[in-house]
Amino acid sequence: MKKIEIKNNLAKLIKENRMFHSIILSGKNYAEVITVSNDLARMFFCEKTNIDNDKCNACKRFLSNNIIDYLKIGDGNLPITKVQVQEIISRFSLTSVEKFNKKVYVIDCAENLKNDAANSLLKFLEEPPINTFSILLTKNKTDILPTIRSRCNLINVENEKIIDCKNNILVDMLYKNKEDILLSNIDIKKIEKSELIKLSEDAYEIIKEKFPLNTNLFEVWLEFILDLKFSISKNISIDNWLINVTEVI
Ligand SMILES: [Zn+2]
Structure with a gap:
């Protein structure tokens, strides 16, 4: 799907409280995947669920990395550890201190989630606390462990650079x-x-x-x-x- 279609569709789902709890954003053009992820994560908090930064207070806070209920892990190179996953789980299992009533975490290069880290995440993916959303990013969906993949909604980010x-x-x-x-x-x-x-x-x-x-x-x-x-x-x-x-x- 094209970026704009993904953003519009997901904004609609967020507004209607029907958003998937766990999604995988996958695309060969990883820069595009990151862009969609950043927009999507911001949309969760934006006062009007705007697909673009409308400079509302929440968008501003998101862009200055100042929202406690948003967390991103994974550096793109090193394996993601069980400790990192447990940090997400414990942090996101607490009651929200923010007014947004939504928590969002992103796992960058989710193919770096290996065995025990992935296993710790499974149950959390399957039965997330209320209003907790996960966004997993990858260049290639088949590199993600099938046990993780099967618990997420998959969204392909089209490589628009070429197609456009x-x-x-x-x-x-x-x-x-x-x-x-x-x-x-x-x-x-x-x-x-x-x-x-x-x-x-x-x-x-x-x-x-x-x-x-x-x-x-x-x-x-x-x-x-x-x-x-x-x-x-x-x-x-x-x-x-x-x-x-x-x-x-
Ligand atoms: Zn906003």
């Missing part, structure tokens, strides 16, 4: 008729080689999303990228590639 490249002329070209695809060669040949390699690599990621069943197109595309990198004549590579594209599109 809407102005990729190589992708736009695919929506033209065959004759016009072949005529695109004039414009494409004007693009400098290194730029064209970058564009075609970006386009490949978009194509996988937009034409997921056209494996012939993937092959043609990969061949073109290789050809561009290693052949002497960029223009011949382009001509051959466009002919191949018209045969598979």
Whole structure:
């Protein structure tokens, strides 16, 4: 899901008191995962559950890391220890001292939760104290222990950096008729080689999303990228590639 969709959906659930107790945010672009997590955690406390920082008192406090009922553990490298998990459990089992009546903890790189630390967390994930929410973050959901994974709602954060490249002329070209695809060669040949390699690599990621069943197109595309990198004549590579594209599109 796109960031904006995730934020809107979860804001709705928070407002309606239907929010999942435990979620895993997973995405290859980990910076995006962190952004969603920060926004989501802030939304729990925001006076209006605003998907963006509206500078309310709670948002300000959250951004200055000044909310006792919010805790983040995990440094991305070291294994997360049982002691760290127990700290969450004891801290979050106490009655809230804040007026928010919500407690949120985040586990960064949750794949670093191994055996005994994970085991200590299981019961807490399954039967959390009232209004306690956990957000587990990872690049790859399959790296998280299945026992943890099965107790959480999984949300995939789309890699928008790639998918939002809407102005990729190589992708736009695919929506033209065959004759016009072949005529695109004039414009494409004007693009400098290194730029064209970058564009075609970006386009490949978009194509996988937009034409997921056209494996012939993937092959043609990969061949073109290789050809561009290693052949002497960029223009011949382009001509051959466009002919191949018209045969598979
Ligand atoms: Zn706010």
